[in-house]
Amino acid sequence: MRTVVVTDPPRADVGDAETLGTFGAATVHEALGRVGYLGPEFRPAWPGARMGGTAVTVLCWPGDNLMIHVAIEQCRPGDVLVVATNSPSTDGLFGELFATALAHRGVRGVVLGCGVRDVAELREMGFPAWSRVVSAQGSVKATAGAVNVPVVLGGQVVHPGDVVVGDDDGVTVVPRADVPRALTASRARLDKEAVNRAAFQRGELGLDRYGLRDRLPEFGIEYVKYEEYVEGTP
Numbered sequence: 001m002r003t004v005v006v007t008d009p010p011r012a013d014v015g016d017a018e019t020l021g022t023f024g025a026a027t028v029h030e031a032l033g034r035v036g037y038l039g040p041e042f043r044p045a046w047p048g049a050r051m052g053g054t055a056v057t058v059l060c061w062p063g064d065n066l067m068i069h070v071a072i073e074q075c076r077p078g079d080v081l082v083v084a085t086n087s088p089s090t091d092g093l094f095g096e097l098f099a100t101a102l103a104h105r106g107v108r109g110v111v112l113g114c115g116v117r118d119v120a121e122l123r124e125m126g127f128p129a130w131s132r133v134v135s136a137q138g139s140v141k142a143t144a145g146a147v148n149v150p151v152v153l154g155g156q157v158v159h160p161g162d163v164v165v166g167d168d169d170g171v172t173v174v175p176r177a178d179v180p181r182a183l184t185a186s187r188a189r190l191d192k193e194a195v196n197r198a199a200f201q202r203g204e205l206g207l208d209r210y211g212l213r214d215r216l217p218e219f220g221i222e223y224v225k226y227e228e229y230v231e232g233t234p
């Protein structure tokens with residue numbers, strides 16, 4: 001690995017990233033074809049956190065947040081800091097002091113493959129943060145890593161400039177080239193869900209609405225009266 005800091009990488013439109021943030025992690029993930037989700041391990045540090053921004057990526061050594069200090073200078077308004085470690089770590093590499101510096105630069109949030117700390121302060125500040133764990137474990141500032149190189153988090157490759165969407169459901173990453181498709185497909189999905197929601201509010205069933213009732217035999221699903229079921233049960 002080269003200990004490089006890549007400056008000014010191309011990034012997705014920050015307005016588009018913000019819009020995808022309002023759509024949410026689940027909608028964007030579904031709209032793209034059920035891809036890009038970092039998985040259920042990535043949890044918000046406080047409930048209600050929501051954001052969409054463009055990735056500034058950081059590769060740190062476990063227990064060492066030197067490269068976060070280096071990365072902050074590279075962050076521009078509308079960015080999201082995405083922190084990976086080059087071997088698994090639960091240490092609390094990031095807290096409210098880093099968040100203060102990022103908020104000053106107009107950064108919309110942070111996603112950490114390791115731990116976060118100062119959760120109460122992050123909640124009070126309203127600074128969005130997602131991580132695998134909460135951990136008070138402190139860090140050193142000793143080892144070089146990289147900034148704005150591709151990193152892997154939750155099995156997904158995150159390139160600098162990709163869109164990162166986070167909410168209570170977790171985090172979804174959208175490759176920069178897929179942003180136009182994500183916007184169109186997410187809007188279509190939200191419109192479709194609005195129509196379905198209205199139908200469910202009227203009492204319609206998904207079984208009928210989605211044409212599933214006629215397909216029940218195909219799934220091998222049969223209806224059996226309770227008495228028959230009990231009699232047939234050994």
Ligand SMILES: O=C([O-])CC(=O)C(=O)O
Nearest residue numbers: 093094095096097098139
């Ligand atoms: O300083 C650290 O190592 C992380 C932290 O707690 C903060 O950013 O407030």
Ligand SMILES: [Mg+2]
Nearest residue numbers: 095096097118
């Ligand atoms: Mg702290």
